Every structure is written in structure tokens, then in C-alpha cells.
Amino acid sequence: MRNFAVVGPGQATRERLTAALAAAPDLAVYRIGRGADPLPVAATFDPSDQSGCRSLLDWFERGAPSGAVLLVDDWALCAGQDPGLGGTVEWIAAFGPARGVQVVVTARRWADVPDRLRKHLLGEPTDFLALHEIEADLSNMWQRNDFRAAAGVDDRGWPVNAELALGSAVHRGTPDQLLSLLLGFLVTHSADHVQYLLIDGDGSGVFEPLAFMSQVAHTMTPAADDATVVRLLDAFYGEINRRQEIVHTAGKFKSLNDYRKALMNGAPLDPVAELIVCVSGANAFIAREPKFLAALLMGMRAGRVLGVHVMFAGEVPQGLPHELPEWPLATPTYDFAEMLDVLPDVAGGGFAYEIMLPPLGDPLTLDMLPPGAVGLIDKPYEHRIDPFVPDFTPELRHGAIVGAPGTGKSTTLRTLATVLGDLSAYQLLDGPGEPLDPQRHIVVTARTWDQVPPFIRDSLAFGIELRLDDPDTSLINGRSAAHVPNLPGMGLSVHDKAAVQIAVT
Template identity: 60%
Template structure:
């Protein structure tokens, strides 16, 4: 004997599970409504378009359907569309049939199509992760949702438990608290569910693994991941994130306000969906595990402000950890828990990489200029450019052009020995070409000619004549002997790599990388 149950998911997997369940009880007499052509052990099949035949269900049941009979409604959406009254008859049989030895089995492509009243009388058949989300094994039907809703697992009856992070759902911010193994399972179930059902053009995810314990597993391999920070990353990366995040808030505000009658990211999305030629503005989910380790870095105000303004800008926060940090002056609800799909551990290790081929997430935090370890040469840059400027707030890089004018006439290249001052002067000479209006001096000795644009090299700014410092069109500050003497910022100067060609552009007050000639 079997019990009332529903088999839900894409076609092939559903058929396999249905066949296995029915084959486990070979003495069943199956009365099927549907159009299945597979060799199921079926005694009789009725076309759902034959409403008279289907409506004889209640007569069949009331007149004494044999014990061991099974009513199989094969493809609920198809059958219910053809017979609007079918749900009432099936609900009746599902409610009272088991007492007479009559069971009800329903198949469906999606969980949402089954009436809520009918679900009370059916158990959800054990399902794998992809079937739980209505996605086929070849992933051709991934990214079908736009509603920021996903199943995080199943309840005791086998029915999906949903996380809804839309405007009217569980909330733009939430928590998953508990021991590491437990919360890792919950996080990966929820986040991977969002990833497999929502495109990177609709949802980007940022990861803070402050204990560096791998709580997010392989999720950052998916195209949805915009950046990953761990507790082992140095202060430069955290500063870049802070700057990039403030830039992201500004970018979202500008995009939303640039479109008429847009008050928030939802309005912007609606206009884009309606055909307006607008850039994608994916919602951003920032996941912070062990936030208490982030707060000492000065992030309390940042996190609290994100919780408050996130709804307007499409920024969501998910906090996880053993406990919620009491220092945060915000109230954040817990997101729903459920039993994950039985194969979660397997798909969590393979599915993120399979989802890596989608449109890339918007980059909020670009790596530092010195991150890749390769050389930059002039032939890699547009004509007239001498290097690359790093703009973390704008989340981009620009080329640096030396621009000498009558107001800003001169230049200086300052840094301790071995930082690339002479090479930079050679690169500048190559870029300028005609040097008749320029005086390029590598060290002291030659008299200065103020009628020309003067560029000097020096070990410290004290060695640069005041009239040059006061009229800097081109100022490059490499690693200094004493960062406190920086013309830009002592903290930024202290982070300049001790490598030739990397420094700060004084007029822009930004990191720069000078190309080799």
C-alpha cells in the first residue's frame, strides 16, 4: 500500500520517480487522468478533455472503488485547465480515500500549480535539489524566476518551504544562526536555490566569510558572485570594499533617479521589463558570516545604513553566525528553515561551476592595480596615455594622460630609490614625443628653465622646488621613505607597493600604475 503523494518536477525525473513509486506496490489498480504515454502499470486512462468521464470520479469513488485503487492525476496543470471542477473531486477523494484503501497520486511540473487545499492531503515525494526548483538536469530551464523567491527545502510533509525576499516577502534582511555545519547547509540551500532560479542580471551576491571557514562552500564560483572577502584579507581589500560599496550606493541612486517616475529599484526594473532601454540593475544580496568580526573594522555604521536604505536601492543583507552581534542597532528577522534536498551536498559542489557561464555580475570591488603581477607597457594603452588610474569609488579604471597647461605647468616624480622614477621619466618622454617645450630632469644639476614645462625626479617632496609643487600638472608619488610626508594621504602612501611603477597620482589622489616605455 502507498500513501497519497505528489511527484513534482521536470518531466524525465518525475516519470522515473513516479514509475519507481508505483512499481513498489505491484498489486495496485491505477485509474489515470492524463495523457502519459509511458508504460506505467495503469488499468485505465481518461483524457482530461473528456469532462464527463472525469466527473464520474466521484461516482466511481462513492460506489465503492476497490481497495488498492489509485487515482493518478498525471500533469495537474493540463488536467485542471481542461476541467475546472477537477480539484474539488480530487480533494474529496484524497481526503476520504485512504480510509477505504484508495490513494491519490498527482504529478506536476511546478509546486505552485497544486491547489493549497489539495496539498493538505498529499505528501511531497522525496525530491532532488533541481526538481525542488523545477529545473531540468541539463539546466536549460534555469533562471526562470524574477520574483526573488526560492525553495530552501521541504517541511515534514515533504512540501517546499519558500524564502521570499521580495518587497512583500520575508524581508530585505534576514538571519541564519546556528552552529557552523547547520548554518552552512541552510545558507548553501537558500543561496544556491536563488542562483539556479534567478539570472545574474537579476541577482548578484557578495560574500563575507569572516572566519574563513568555508561556510559558503563553492557558491562564489557562480556567475552571480560579485566579490568575496574573508577574515584573512588585508585592510587594503576591506578599504576597497568600503569605497566600492559607497560607489555602488551612489551608482544605484543615479541610475534610479535618471529615469523618470522611478522611486526605487523595483520601479526601475519594471520600466526595463516593459521595454525601456536601461542597463541591468541586479539586486544585490550581501551575505555576512560572523559579522561580529567585521564590526571592529569600522563597519557598524555601514551595515546599519545598508539595512535601512537597502529596500529602495535593491540591496539586501543576510547575516549568519553562531549569534547575531548585539552591537548592531537593527532588528532583523530569521529567514525560514527547512530540510534540504537529499543531494544538496553533491550539487553544492558542482552546480556553482555549472552556473559560471552566465552574464557576469557587476564588479563592485576591482582588485588593486598590483594584484595581477604582470607588466603594463605603452603599446597596451591608447596613444598619449602614460599609465592606468584606479577609481575604486567609480568601480572602474581609466588611462592617465599627462596634461600640461599654462595654469598647471610642471611635474614631479617622487619616491625612494628603486621605485621607477627614471623609467617613468623615460615613459613620459616617449609619450610627449616633441620635447622642445619640456625640461625633463632626472635628479639635480641642470639649471631650471621656468619658461618650459619642467618635470623633475626626487626622493622626497622637500627636494621639489615650491613653484613646481604649486603647479603640478603631472605628479607621481611612488613608495616614500616616510609615508607621513605624502602630498596625497599618509595612509594611502603607506599602502603603495614597494615595486617599481606603482604609486599615487597627486592631482587625482588615486592609485596609479605607470607603463614601461
């Protein structure tokens, strides 16, 4: 004999209970509740009949028959009608199995069942949704704002919860245990409350089932090129800075928690979600980009103040200065794999703030840009892509377009000429070897920076570095130059030290 509680939406618990009782027809079921369906029960007590309910203890003490089942059907309803019911049922649950008497409880919410009674019951979530107290019609998904979610169940079947308030954490369990926790947060918290940055450093594919959820800001895999990894690093530092600006500088708050309290009290503020940075294969990713360890450490330090939580799946990065708490280990519910297939297709959880905008590279023409712009400039630190507008001044007078053959130098010069329109004040030269008129703004093309006259290099208003034959000759830095795509019009702005894409006319 064993005591158990079936928890979940009404219809699901009813189906589970009916099946359990039908499988043991010799049991004599004594029910407290108001179930309207024809369950096979020997007697039903209305929970408002307090005298009848109080006779339970007498019934048990004076020899309840072996094989009897005490069914408390809808715990919140029954206990609400008889406040003393909890103590009585707890007593019977504690000593009943030794006498052949079993206690079965149904409940709609896990919190409905008292903690003291839970110790004597095995929990049974009807499904993954029931574990998270979500109705079958999904109408109450994404309603939580307490930053807790169930990771699965313990060895007695009761929920095991994790809290973001604990800050950074390390998880040493299986991929399913990790996904169960993340999916638990995804189905209970909207993008206004929790968002995700998922980094798969070793190609395990652990995050693939969640990558398309709308609350996921970005998913990084080993398939990303080196330039994308560097963009992510810039974008992550930018996100830390953005949160500092919102919380400390603009809002004058001590922490994101104080900011959120002001928002809930009616202050005219925009929601700022908690950010979970979840890393699998951390050492492989850090080996590829060593600077990312410092970025993760900064994120861990920012945790409680700025709402950034760094979680590691499996291995812990080498070089961490302190130990991290472990996530609570839990077993996913039996239908977890099914939920992974179904829930990512359900819309409605809101959309994450775009930490990592798509890179430049799609076809770009001048008619797609505002007047005066020759292209786009990528600003990953600021999470922006802006129009790229040349700005010639008396101090910064000249320009140079430098790149290997076939990188779009002539096209860039034609685009600039089209945007400038009146060229009376400009001298645009396709090559560095022509006569120069220093009274005008001069723009030249060249294969290397050594071919550009020093007086132009020293006064660059418009410096474009396309793909170079030798990245080490870059005027910006060799690493950035090496990441420039080998596509016409793709390059770097010397002044901004950022990626640019020049439009074609």
C-alpha cells in the same frame, strides 16, 4: 498510508512513480490520466470522461478496497479537463488514509497543485532542478523575473520560497541552507535580474562553490590584502551612488522598481539587476575594516529603493540599529551537493556588472596605452581604470616623483620624458639638488616630500607618490600610502588621491 505528490519534469516523475508502485505490488492503482507507459494500474480513466471521474466519490464512499491508490497523473491535464476534480480528490485525500486509501498526484509544476489539496499531501521534488521547475535539459534556466526562489523544502516536502522584496534579512541556519537559497536564485535568475557580492569575513569558505558563477560580481575572502578591502569599500559606496544616479538623477524615478516597469514598457533603458550582498563572518570582517559597518547600513537603507539587499549568514553584526527578519529555514534537496558540483560549470546566466575591477599590477608598457598616457589610474569608486595622462598648465606647472629607493622613480621620469617628446619647455631632474629653471615646467625625483622645493609642491600638475620609507610622511594620507605595493612604478596620484601604475618604456 500516506498521500504524496511527485513534482518535476515528466520523465523524472515517471521514474519515481514507477519505482514507488513497483515496491508495493499488492496495491490496486486506479489512475486518472493519459500515461502511455505500462504502469501497474487496475483501471485508467480518461480525464475527459467526466462521468467516469465523478464516480470517484461514489467509489470511495461505497467502500474502496483497503490498499487502493488513487493516482492523478499530471494534475494540470486532469484538472483542466474536469474542473470539479480538485474538490473530490481533496475529500478522498483528507479521509482516505484512515480507510487504507492513498492519493498520489504527479505534476510538472508546484503551482499546479491547489493549496487546499497540498495540505493533505507530502511533496516530493524529484531533484534540485524540479524544486525550481527547471527542465532536465536546463533549457529554461534563468527565466524568472519575480525575485523569488526556493530555499529548499519544509517538513512536508513542499517548497519554501524567499523573496528579495522582503529586503535585508538574517539567516541563522547551516551553510547548506544558505547555499541552497543562493543557488536557487542563481539557477532561476539571470545576471540581468540578480547579481551577487559575496563576503567571507572569517574564512569559512561557505561561498567557494558559487564564487565562479557568472552572476557573481565579486567574492571577498580573508586572503585579500588590506588594500583590496579598502578598494571594496570604495567600490561599494560607488555602486550605491551609481544606482542613485541611474534611478533618481538620470531616470527621475522614485525607485528601481519604477525604473524596471518603464524598461518593461519599452523605455530605452539598460537593465539594472538587484544586488544581493551576502556576508558570512560579519563581525570578523568589520573588525578588520570598521568603516564597513556604515557601508552595510547604507546598503540596507537603500534596499527597496535601489535594489540592494544585505543578507547575513549566521551571526549578525554588532551595532545594528534594528532587528532583521529571518530567512525561512528549509532543508535542501537530497541531490543539492551534486548540483553544487554541476551547475557552476553551466554557462548562460549572463555576466554581472563589474563592481570590483582587478587591481593594477600586471606588466604595463607604453605601447599598451593611448597616446599621451604614462600609465593607468585606478578609480574603484567609479568602477573604472583610466589612462593616466599628465596635464601641465600655467597654474599647475610642476611635478614631483617621490619614493623610497628601488620604487621606480628614475623609470617614471624616463616614461614621462618619452611621452612628452619635445622637452624644450620642461626640466626633468633625477634628484632635487640641481639648479632649477622656474621658467620651465620642472619635474624632480626625491626620496621624501621634504626634499621637494615648496614652490613645486604648491603647483603640482604631476605628483606621483611611490612606496615611501615612512607612510606617515605621505602627502595624501598614511593609510593609503601604507597600502602601496612594494613594486616599481606602483604608487598614488597626489592630484586624484588614487592608485596609479606607471608604464615602462
